[in-house]
Amino acid sequence: MNRRTLLRAGVGLSTALASGPNKADTPTVPCQCDGLSAAARFNCETDVCAEASHDFGNIVHRLPRAVLKPAGTADIAEAIRWAAAQKLKIAARGQGHSTYGRSMASDGVVVDMGSLNAIRAIGTDRIVVDAGATWKSVLEATLAQGLTPPVLTNYLGLSVGGTLAVGGIGGTSSRFGMQSDQLIELDVVTGDGRELKCSRESNPDLFDAMRGGLAQCGIITRATLALVRAPERVRRYQLFYRDLASLVADQRSVLAADRFDQLQGAIIPDGKRGWRYQLEGAVHYSGSIPDNRTVLAGLSDIRDAAVITDLTYHDDARVFEKLETLLRSKELWYRPQPWLFTFLPGSKAERAAGELMRGLSGDDVGTFGRVTFYPMLTKAFGSPLVRLPDDSTAFPFNVVRVAADKEKVGQMVAQNHALYDRVREAGGVLYPVSAFPMSSDGWKQHFGSRWPQFAEAKRRYDPEHLLTPGYEMF
Template sequence: MTSSLSRRNILKSGAAGAAATIVGWSVANSAFVTAAQASPGPYNSLPTLDGVLETAGASLEGFGKDFGVLVTGTPRAVLRPGSVQDIAKMVGYARRNGLKIAMNGQSGNEPAYYESHSSYGQALVPGGISIDSRKLNRIHYISRGRAWVDTGVTIAELTDAALAQGLTTIGITDYLHLSIGGVISVGGIGGQVQKHGLFCDTVEAIEIVTGTGDVVVASPSNKPELFQAAVGGAGQFGIITKALIRLAPAPTQALVMNLFYEDMATFVADQEKIMVENRVTHQEGEIVRKADDSGWRYKVEAVVYYTTTAPDQNRILSGLRDTRADIQITQMPYRDWLFRIDPLEAYLKEAGFWHQPKPWLSLVLPSSTVQRFIPSVIADLQPTDLGIGFSGLYPFLRSKLTHPFFMLPETRDEKLWLFDLLRFPFPDDPNLQRMLDQNRRLYDLSKPLGAKRYTVGAIPGMTPGEWRGHFGSQYSRLLDAKRRYDPDCVLTPGQHFFA
């Protein structure tokens, strides 16, 4: 223990002068202490940092909420790291002092706001230390079809850097302005999952700070157990600081075909036919309102990427049983397609939807039971339950996913389905509790049908027993990895897997 101040240690409490400089943590008082406060009693000195630790002001408030605006939990400090070693030191410091710590892909209340789409407190660390991942924002290189990047880089930033070299990201989410570290920690799913798996399945190596404060490079050939656990591991085994991302040659154009269906059986059959026959390069689906607003119907979004020769539309559409009179076909530049959500985001922000509470729900169902589950959704779902959001529904293949803790139905089905309620409620909508209750009700209905949840969603009241059930046959493996890589459970408490 010491009260000396390092010349490199810039640790701010929100006030000016040496007396306001944060110098350590008082275990007795459960508080960070300043130089002025430190002399009367003992404290554990902070390590020397290249970056900044902030313990007051707007940064704490900004990291005390998330995209869902349903759960709050203000940290005691925000680390703006100047290096990976800062993260390693603070993980070790948190461990020694009984604090929790987590990386967050947002940027608090800074003017250049970045998103983190956890919607139910998953990345929050109440009373602990939140790490601003945006301070690790360097693309180190793009070479030989791969990119080595800091995980505070967004998918959008990497996509544009890759496109400048004739390459593209693959397996990406629909919305691109998310940190790479956050996305690969939870999985990351979009309309290329049928071909490339989740975004985390395009990761070939990581640099990670484990819960013991060790900095490790892991890959399928080096520390494979850690690599398999941490990628898609929801931040439970380490803080991923760099990633090697696989890229592909970039096309230049996108042919977009929207197909509409009046009955679910035909929709499901055609979706799976399109996927199995490899007809398109991007495939999603939705539950949508009928044109006269009299009920629900189904939509397939089928997209083919190309560079020189436009695809044969007749071949792609052959044998499909959509309502052909309603088909919508457009062509656009490939980059415009990738960034297609940006204009919608701008509108949602301008109209007051973006920063409202958002009770999202995401489930993965077996193909064998999806048609038993969706009628329950249709019977329960009112248009106002979505606001101006949407409900996704599309298939993918189990064999394309490679990491064990993105949980999949424990059935024999090779074909699986993602179901989403990505709600953007109307401003001041009084029915938020109804939406959360609906999430809970639909989750309870889905479990006997073999469903698993995608952990970014908002499902209230998850018990330890339900989390054990969620991880199923992988639960003992999860516990073993936790004991090995985060033995004191300091990492990412907001997931509540072990509560």
């Protein structure tokens, strides 16, 4: 018997995971995809479905009924129509680096975009890629032409579709906004099975609904991304401070002076001493080497502690992989990751961060954890559904952490919710890659004045509410 015969015989997926999803999440109806032209690419095997019931967060587990590895856009359109006929939910999965089940579909269909990962074309100012391509493969392809996407995420193992669905922030976001702001065109299969192109000029409502739209209106199959000339090298300055006030003062001054090509920073647990405060700036260059004295002039960091590295642009962009290797070797990469990502309004950031930090201990963040905290100019951001505080600057306030044990996970998820409430009270907003549940009303509040337009796009492009149930939004 092949796997579909087994499933038809009612063996189903109820024994799929010895431990994992709740009983309520266990599929009860067999997969019946034999009539579909994409049937060969539907997989109902327990291990494949089990894989799609996990994500990087390792907190939420929802077992799908089937996983589709599409060979092309037509497969996705067909799968959406099939899911609609069966009243199943459907969700795209890029690299599965969400932290709270956002790419899962309980008893539904997961579209594993990893099979659509081709680089289609590269021009002098743009690249056309399949949405399942990782940013790593995009960068390798563009650097061969001396070009780069203007914004790269810190970790390049994320998929193009996965970050465009949330925004996609990186060290150059002050200048270039989110990755979703550097988009020229998208190919999308909508929730009602239509294959559409969209851009600022063509189907702009769909374009707006897809950029940072949490995959509520469609699945991106292909993206045309803007490119700029890549620098040859990056000199990176990690500067350390004794307190939050001196960190923020220098962060604000280097931002105002546009001193760095990349600007980030963090508050890092420092054993019994409490916290260390870090500014991380990077200067891109191709010809003359940056003069450290000029770059660091007037800054009040603990100069003896400064760490300066100089790498090719390629190696610098991939530096996160060293941390990944370390975390994998210690098995921390696979532990639950209850992350919280938010933005604080620039004008209140120092006070708000100080108050939020008073409620956090080193234990809440963990050995390899940190709170990333740095200023960005908001004028570069333009994707309507990517929410930012109403201020000329915003500070990401992101609690990046690994939970030591199962008990801690629940506490950390609850703490994320409480911290988010306080961020909102301070005029901040969520970056929706965070690990805690949100009600439909919570999402309405999150999208604020953009909600009616978003709800209208949902009605127009996914009227049956098939897509991306993991956010529990509609």
